[in-house]
Amino acid sequence: MGEIRSYHTKQREMVLQFFAAHPDQCFCVKDLTAQKSILVGTATLYRALSLLCREGKLKKYTESDGSGAFYQYNDSEACHCHFHLKCLRCGQLIHMDCGFMKDMQEHIETDHGFLVDSGKSILYGLCQKCRH
Amino acid sequence: MGEIRSYHTKQREMVLQFFAAHPDQCFCVKDLTAQKSILVGTATLYRALSLLCREGKLKKYTESDGSGAFYQYNDSEACHCHFHLKCLRCGQLIHMDCGFMKDMQEHIETDHGFLVDSGKSILYGLCQKCRH
DNA sequence: CTAGTTGCAAAGAGTTTGCATGGCG
DNA sequence: CGCCATGCAAACTCTTTGCAACTAG
Numbered sequence: 001m002g003e004i005r006s007y008h009t010k011q012r013e014m015v016l017q018f019f020a021a022h023p024d025q026c027f028c029v030k031d032l033t034a035q036k037s038i039l040v041g042t043a044t045l046y047r048a049l050s051l052l053c054r055e056g057k058l059k060k061y062t063e064s065d066g067s068g069a070f071y072q073y074n075d076s077e078a079c080h081c082h083f084h085l086k087c088l089r090c091g092q093l094i095h096m097d098c099g100f101m102k103d104m105q106e107h108i109e110t111d112h113g114f115l116v117d118s119g120k121s122i123l124y125g126l127c128q129k130c131r132h
Numbered sequence: 133m134g135e136i137r138s139y140h141t142k143q144r145e146m147v148l149q150f151f152a153a154h155p156d157q158c159f160c161v162k163d164l165t166a167q168k169s170i171l172v173g174t175a176t177l178y179r180a181l182s183l184l185c186r187e188g189k190l191k192k193y194t195e196s197d198g199s200g201a202f203y204q205y206n207d208s209e210a211c212h213c214h215f216h217l218k219c220l221r222c223g224q225l226i227h228m229d230c231g232f233m234k235d236m237q238e239h240i241e242t243d244h245g246f247l248v249d250s251g252k253s254i255l256y257g258l259c260q261k262c263r264h
Numbered sequence: 265c266t267a268g269t270t271g272c273a274a275a276g277a278g279t280t281t282g283c284a285t286g287g288c289g
Numbered sequence: 290c291g292c293c294a295t296g297c298a299a300a301c302t303c304t305t306t307g308c309a310a311c312t313a314g
Contacts, residue, residue, distance in 0.1 A: 007268055007313050029303075041271045046304060062194055067279090068303060085246045094246065100239050107232050113260035114217045114226065124252040128245035139288045139293055161278075173296045178279065180294095199304090200278060 004054060011040045015048045019058060019073035026061060026070040026093050061086070061093070061122060083118050087127035094127065136186060143172045144180045151190060151205035158193065158202040158225055193218070193225075193254060216254045221262035 006012075018038055019027070032038055032045060040048065049071055052058040059074040061084075072093060082097040105116050138144075150170055151159070164170055164177060172180065181203055184190040191206040204225060214229040237248050 005268075009269065009313075011270070043272080043305075044270055047269085085240070085244070085248070087246075088249065088252065094244070096240070096244060098244070100236065100243075104232065104236050108217070108228070108255070111232075112217070112226070112228060112230070114219075114255075114257055115263055116217070116255050116257040117220065120220065120256040121254065123240070123246075123248050125246055125248040131247055137293080141288075141294060143295070175280075175297075176295055 004051065006051060011044055012048045012051070014038050014040060015045065016052060016057060019052075019071070020075075023073040023075055024093075026072045026091065028068055028070045032071075059119070084122045085127070086122050086124055087130055088124050089126060089130035092127055136183065138183060143176055144183070146170050146172060147177065147180045148184060148189060151184075151203070152207075155205040155207055156225070158204045158223060160200055160202045164203075191251075215250050217259070218254050218256050219259035219262055220256050221258055224259050226259065 015032070015038060018032070018035060029042070029045060029049070033040075033042060038045070049058060049060070053060050053071070057074060058071045061070050061072070062068075063070065082095055083101045085094040085096055086092070087094075101118070105118065108114050108116050147164070147170060150164070150167060161174070161177060161181070165172075165174060170177070181190065181192070185192050185203070189206060190203045192201055192203050194201050214227055215233045217226040217228055218224070219226075233250070237250065240246050240248050
């Protein structure tokens with residue numbers, strides 16, 4: 001892990017605090033600038049998000065249609081070895097920590113020679129609530 | 133499937149022909165405009181890509197970092213029920229038609245209540261060649 | 265004091281849209 | 290002939306960058 005030289009600033013603190021307070025939700029930049037608890041210029045916000053992602057404190061996702069990125073708090077180190085399901089309708093992100101997926105990863109590696117990066121792969125579909 | 137009213141134009145023909153001639157490759161808009169065999173204005177190109185995707189003749193992907201979309205010929209109807217692996221290094225797209233994935237889909241549906249859309253989900257990672 | 269940080273505004277990349285002209289059927 | 294498509298330019302969205310002032314350590 002390469003060390004990142006950086007100061008501790010109140011702007012980045014505000015951003016991280018907000019994410020920590022909503023660990024189960026994803027936010028796009030627009031959501032964040034609309035927050036009254038985040039008083040940070042847009043450029044600084046982008047720089048903070050980028051830094052926090054590199055530090056592993058946040059996780060960045062991209063919408064399936066490619067229209068913009070969204071970010072979420074990444075508290076567990078376990079996130080490195082689990083998959084994410086994202087509902088196409090309500091946007092909910094589900095963390096799936098399940099042995100079956102480990103098996104799948106192994107299967108793909110041994111039978112198809114492909115090393116799946118679970119942190120960069122998201123399965124899209126419909127959650128329980130939105131299936132009607 | 134809703135019918136799409138549209139004329140048969142030589143511009144769309146050029147675009148589709150090009151994709152059909154390179155069924156195993158992905159192209160971004162920049163790639164396409166650089167092709168001498170595709171003489172189409174940028175706006176028309178976007179409109180053609182959008183239409184061809186809606187018709188199911190092309191498939192749209194988005195880079196894992198969210199920086200732009202890419203498109204690929206979608207010849208098999210079977211694509212509706214198989215998964216895609218995309219190499220983060222060389223960009224190769226692998227179609228994975230495998231019973232294991234069907235099982236996975238079923239497992240996620242029954243045990244996690246989530247209906248995975250295989251057409252919209254891509255697993256990212258490293259292919260055999262790029263794992264070194 | 266020094267090096268990293270901020271905010272603003274400007275610049276970029278990718279994509280969409282308005283509109284007059286042109287082409288398919 | 291009617292309706293859809295094209296091409297251009299302008300508009301838009303999202304994100305990055307240059308720069309002078311500022312601040313953490």
